[in-house]
Amino acid sequence: MNNFVRPKKHLGQHFLKDEDIARRITESLTLHHNYKKVLEIGPGMGVLTKYLIQSPAYETFLIEVDNEAFEYIQDKFPELKANMLHSDFLTFDMRAYFDEPFGVIGNFPYNISSQILFRVYENRDLIPEVVGMFQKEVARRIASGPTSKEYGILSVLLQAFYDIEYLFTVDEDVFNPPPKVKSAVIRLKRNAVEKLDCDEKLFKTVVKTAFNQRRKTLRNALSSLNIDKALLASELFAKRAEQLTVAQFVEITNMVLLGVRGLGI
DSSP states (O other): OOSOOOOOGGGTOOEEOOHHHHHHHHHTOOOGGGOOEEEEEOOTTTTTHHHHTTOTTSEEEEEOOOHHHHHHHHHHOGGGGGGEEOSOTTTSOHHHHOSSOOEEEEEOOGGGHHHHHHHHHHTTTTOSEEEEEEEHHHHHHHHOOTTOTTOOHHHHHHHTTEEEEEEEEEOGGGEESOOSSOEEEEEEEEOSOSSOSSOHHHHHHHHHHHHHTTTSBHHHHTGGGOBOTTGGGSGGGGSBGGGOOHHHHHHHHHHHHHHBOSOOO
């Protein structure tokens, strides 16, 4: 067995080497909603894996796209061979593989961390909890609330269905190779919302359109949606995207649906 996996820049790999932080990350899983399976994304050299497999409370699964890392963890954790997927989390069919809810954990590659969370959002009925390492700036953005300059599209979409906690900051020197930015661990726990009280496809369109011109008021930022002018008189349309709560975005979406023309929905 190779004793080392070469971190690959094109895969955004920065391997965590601090055992205490690895333990803290795995201990941050709360088994919210009593799931019994945990999927680790990008185990690399297995620094989280060795703590995950110590818990009798859940069954550990691994997904790794890197050939070298996949061979390494197969050799290092032979007891998990049946639970290892040599695949890409962004494209693999999780519903075909998992027939019950599962938790997600990982030291996520920073170049695809937002894409990972969009997949979580799309499969929120299957994923009651996520604990992950992110670039600090991204972690703050996801966990931030209204009026914060970090608050954005992913903040709103995820906070509609998850309670999000910023757990702790991680310095650069605990990784190989050290990233050029600080990192942070956050936790997402599924809330009680099963379905938004609005058209969810339009909700996503409204949120994205509003934040794509975040310096403008919604009256101007949403002008491409051809909203009835009578509705634009509402005080909500005088606000900017970063000032709205999830509930207010739901309200705006319902107003847009009443007055929109030509969207074909």
